[in-house]
Amino acid sequence: MVTITKLPTYCYQCVCGPDLLKVVVKDGVPVGVEPNFDFADKHPAGGRVCVKAYGLVQKMYNPRRVKQPMVRGNKRKGLGEEPRWTPVSWEEALDLVADKLLDIRRKGLVDGAGYPRLAVTLGGAGTPQAYFGTLNAFFAAWGPIDFSLGSGQGVKCYHTEHLFGEYWHRAFIVAHDTPYTRLVISFGHNDNAAGGVTGVWRNAEARAAGMKWVQVEPHLSVTGATADEWVPIKPKTDAAFLYAMLHTVLHELGWEKVCDIDFLKNRTNSPYLIGPNGYYLRDPSTHKPLLWDAASGSAKTFDDKTIHNPALYGEFTVRKAVEIGPDKEVIEHSDVAGKTAFTKLVEHMKSCTPEWAGPICDVNPSTIRRLAKEFVDNAMVGATVTIDGVKMPLRPVAILLGKTVTNGWGAYQAVWARTVLQSLVGAIEVPGSILGVTIRLNRPMFDRLESVRIGEDGFMAQSLNPTDSERWEAVPRVRNAYKTLSPLVLDSSWSQALGPAHLPWLFMKHAPENWPAPTPPDVWMIYRTNPLISSWDPDLVAECLKDFPFIAAFAYTHDETNWFADVLLPDNVDLESYQLYRVGGTSYQEQFWEYTGVAIRQPVAQPPYNTMDLTDIATELADRTGLLREYNEAINNGVLGFRLKTPLYDYSLDPERKYRSYDIWDRLCKAATMSLSNGRHEYGLEWFRKNGAYLIPFKRINWYLHPIIVAKKLRYELPYQEKVMRVGQELGRRLHEHKITWWDKQLEEYKAMPEWDDSPKIFEDLPKVYGKKPEDYPFWLVTSRSMQYSWGANVSIPVIADISKHVMGHDAVMMNEEVGRRLGLKTGDEVFIESPIGRVRGRVLLRKGVRPDTVVALQQFGHWVTPVPKNIDAPNMNRLVPITLETTDGTGSGADLVKVRVEKVRR
Ligand code: SF4
Known part of the structure; x- marks a missing residue:
């Protein structure tokens, strides 16, 4: 008799997951994939997966996989150098890697130039963490590692949106609040291709309910093909289009009539007074920014409880005030005139008419004008909606930006103009508007709301990389120098990958003046990445790789980059190994759930080849490099998402013992369920193997920052980027003190209000x-x-x-x-x-x-x-x-x- 079982697991092959599925197993052999309808009422796409998940079974049985560990026979490396692979046992392969790692530990973790001797490159925009088991614990145990050698990340993502989105509204990714949005104007945002199964599902529902989608992009993408309107804009001119929309709203439609005045006055820096040097005018004793109270006819600090009517527009004379410039320089003023930031914005946009933008963008000015009007008309300023018992503004309009628009020169202008446009009608972090879906630079990484803390000047706290002379990192400690060159990228576990990750390849071969040339790492580990395909200028990357003395590649198939490797380590793929991973809450792109929790990834059959669970590989490497204690402690301390010991429970690992993958993930399952249920449920791995996921309710109100912004009396740092300007000036001083001038053009971008710069x-x-x-x-x-x-x-x-x-x-x-x-x-x-x-x-x-x-x-x-x-x-x-x-x-x-x-x- 044929036995059919259906084993639940997750797919996180793209960042739009994890999504939940079941693998159909017939007499012990996986034969297909189907949705997991057990979670149809909890998963935002009704328990479905996209087409990619249907390839998982083939992925497992692919005869072209690397089927056992292999070592390189040819000591020379190059595009024309055949690697001459020789199969070896796992013992031999792991010993080889461990020897190289032990060599590093003997020599010192950092080389003579100050760079970590171990470098690791991961691909897939964060998806590797859903597959690499406990490898993170090994990295945590190791010490300094260079994660900054790029494979496309940092330049092929939504880079400027990542940095500024998170800065302005904790939006590493910006999405529309699809169920409520009435109008989307998408500048190259390819949602049908990039939104995952949830994005496609939610947008289909919204379109059926009347949501309009306008696609502005040079070619008709698969998203443009299903849009209501396609505007074929000239490449890289999106910022000019958006500036003209700003002009139309501010100068033609009449900002007094169409903008959300209350939002601008109370939730943005629009009323802050700007001094003659471009900094906020501040109270001389408290140094708090000033605004003008039209009710009393006097300047008051932004948090003065007696303010009745902050002036939004105009120029006002303040008797005594100071500006604070770079390096805390205080500029004193008497009887100084200050314009509101909003006034500056209105003036800034005066010349950016649709007639100006039309020829730049190769778009009829009437189209820009019409879309600006549709935008404010659909914003429904004044409307409200009740979510989870809380009355909130309803602003159902969203401007979305795609890759290339949010990357490289012109991206700051585009991201700024989009977010300012949204702020004009109060359409940020409220129902129907643009929302942040996750954070990656601020902490805690899994709680966007918690990351909103009260900071300086009425805004949320920002922990930019320091640019003052005492703390600025003059000597980079990783090869892309993210802390030295990129204050906005912060210093989280993701920051290295979001620095200028392409520059190490350039600087290894062509170091700029007065700069410590990046050295090849002693050991380079790569996982789920192929920079020779995904990075620009692969010939340059190949030239660099020739000099890498030892490359350990976790390998699925032979590929262009592991052609240069010294050892291939074929780890178990998606359906062959264990991992517990967070699901639900809000995550990118459109993973807006009303539940949150954890899901299991599990082996659905015996792996067909001589591959190994990455958790077991990590444990072996930790053991062979003398780091078992640190590795187990890292797991105990929560590096996999949940602590193994709290006052509620104790599933901690004995630091001196080696555990198998099953044991570790069993403990994680118990810790996660105890933690999520506050001690009511303890479910181990066997429970998860049958049930797939453990979820608890996540209130819809938590999709929006608005309530917490109001509760903490905070403002969005829009439209005026005073801090960004000051930070850029400080960075310029630091670089020039070290005779570095090759970053000067980049420094010009640190503007309080960026101009169109062609x-x-x-x-x-x-x-x-x-x-x-x-x-x-x-x-x-x-x-x-x-x-x-x-x-x-x-x-x-x-x-x-x-x-x-x-x-x-x-x-x-x-x-x-x-x-x-x-x-x-x-x-x-x-x-x-x-x-x-x-x-x-x-x-x-x-x-x-x-x-x-x-x-x-x-x-x-x-x-x-x-x-x-x-x-x-x-x-x-x-x-x-x-x-x-x-x-x-x-x-x-x-x-x-x-x-x-x-x-x-x-x-
Ligand atoms: S959209 Fe979901 S199912 Fe499709 S590849 Fe991404 S994570 Fe997997």
């Missing part, structure tokens, strides 16, 4: 850096996300390749139909795409839905080693994008954008 020109002029003519590169090459392939090694799964064939653009470069014909091209023709640094080859697909000046290459192909994708005939734009300081902005990010020419391949 950022497209930076990309248009790039050919000149290489002695080439800009006019020879007439097309913008942009990229778009493949929902089917992104992350999770899905590019190696045949069933995903089959599915992807049905989605346009997966095997071709997309180009405007008319323009292609003029070039003598037809769909299917082979073309060269050439930038100033390289040339790739691919087939062209002619479409109407692409601007005439734009070509589109979906991310990220161009493999030459990885089985399966090496047969996909699609190019990788990364080969055409240089890593340069010229294209790196002040936050340390760049954009997936390069000017190219396109030519037919002639035989």
Whole structure:
């Protein structure tokens, strides 16, 4: 008789999870995947998963996997150097890695240049933590590790939004409050591809209920294709469009009539008075910012309880005040005139008319004007809604930004303008508006609301990296120097990856003046990442890797980066190992739950190959490097999400003992359930293997910051960036004191109110850096996300390749139909795409839905080693994008954008 069981597990192959599923196991063999409808009423997508989860069984049985540990036979490394892999036992492989690590411990954890000798690069925007078992505990036990060698992170994410979103409203990712939103204006935000199963589900429901979606982007993405309207904007001009929307609201529609005046006066820095040097005017004794109380006709500190009517607009004379400049310099004033920050904003936007922006963006000014009006009309200023018994403003409009818009030059302007627009109508962190979904830079990482603490000047506390002369980190302690160059990236466990993570590759080969050149790490570990595909300028990365003395790669298949490795460690994949992971609450992109808790990932059958549970690998490495005690203590102390010992319970590990994966996760399951239930439930691993997840209610009101902002009497630091300006000036002083001037252009970005700076020109002029003519590169090459392939090694799964064939653009470069014909091209023709640094080859697909000046290459192909994708005939734009300081902005990010020419391949 056939036995069928259905084992619950989670998928977190992309950051839009975790989502819950069941694996169908027939007579001990997994044969399929289905939704987990046990959680249909709790999971925001009704217990469903997206198409990628349906490839998990193939992922497990993929015959092209690395099937046992392997060591390199060829001591030389290079693109043309065959590694000559030799299979070894796990004992041999782990001993080899442990020997190299012990060598480091003998020499000292940090090298002569001050950089950690051990470096680790992870891929997939945080998804690795849902798979790497207890590896985090090993890292915690180790000591200093360099996580800053990039594989695309920090530059191919929503970088400026991550930094400023979290700064302004604890929004590492910004999402719309889909169930309430009436209008979304999306600047390249590719929600259908990037929103996960919950995003697609929630948006489909909202669209059916009448939500309007306007997509502003150079090509018609899979999100644009389902939008109500497509506005084909010229690449990288989004900030000009948004500035013109600001102009329309402030100067044409009449801010007095359409803005949320109460919100601006009481929840933003709009009424703060700005002095002649651009800093807040402050009370001379308390140094608190001043505003003007129109009721009493006098200046008062922002928190003065006697203020009746803060003036929003105007210039006022203050008898005595001070400004505080960089390095706490106090500038004293008598009878000084101060304009409100809002007045400054209105003046700042005066010249940014739709007629000004229209030619920049190649969009009819009437479209910009109309969308600005639709935005304020749909904001419903004055409307309220009751959530969990609390009356809240309802502001159902959201402007969303996509990658490239939020990355590189021009991103600060775009992110600032978007958030200011939202603030004008009070549409931040209230129902229907833009919401932050998670935090990654502030703490505690799993409680966004808790991270809102009272800080200086009426705003939430910010723990920027110091720029004062005593505490500024003059000598970088990791290779991307995030604390030295990027104050806004903070110093959490994610900050290294969000610094300028592409710069180590550049600086290893071309160190700038007066800078400690990054050294190759003694040991580089890589997990779920392939920088030779996902980073720009792979040839530069390859040059660097040749000098890396020892690379340990956790390997699923052979790939372009582990081609350079010394040892391949094939760890168990998604359906082969244990892990307990947090689910629910709010997380990106649209994981808004009314429950929170934990879910299990579990083996659904015996692994088919000689692979190993990563928890067991981590335990072995800890044991062999003499770190078992520290490793077990890290687990006891909660590095896996829950402490193993509290006054309620004690499941702690004996620090001197080695535990198997099952034992560790069993204890975690018990600790998590005891902790979440406040001692009422103790469920171990066996319970989770049957039930899948343990959830407790999470109130919907917790989706919004508004109640806590009001309760703590805080304001959003908008529209005026006084602190950012001051921090930039301090950073400039520090760098100049050390004779570093190559970051000067980046320092210009630290503006209280950024101007439109013609950022497209930076990309248009790039050919000149290489002695080439800009006019020879007439097309913008942009990229778009493949929902089917992104992350999770899905590019190696045949069933995903089959599915992807049905989605346009997966095997071709997309180009405007008319323009292609003029070039003598037809769909299917082979073309060269050439930038100033390289040339790739691919087939062209002619479409109407692409601007005439734009070509589109979906991310990220161009493999030459990885089985399966090496047969996909699609190019990788990364080969055409240089890593340069010229294209790196002040936050340390760049954009997936390069000017190219396109030519037919002639035989
Ligand atoms: S959206 Fe992401 S996490 Fe969810 S099922 Fe799909 S791949 Fe997995």
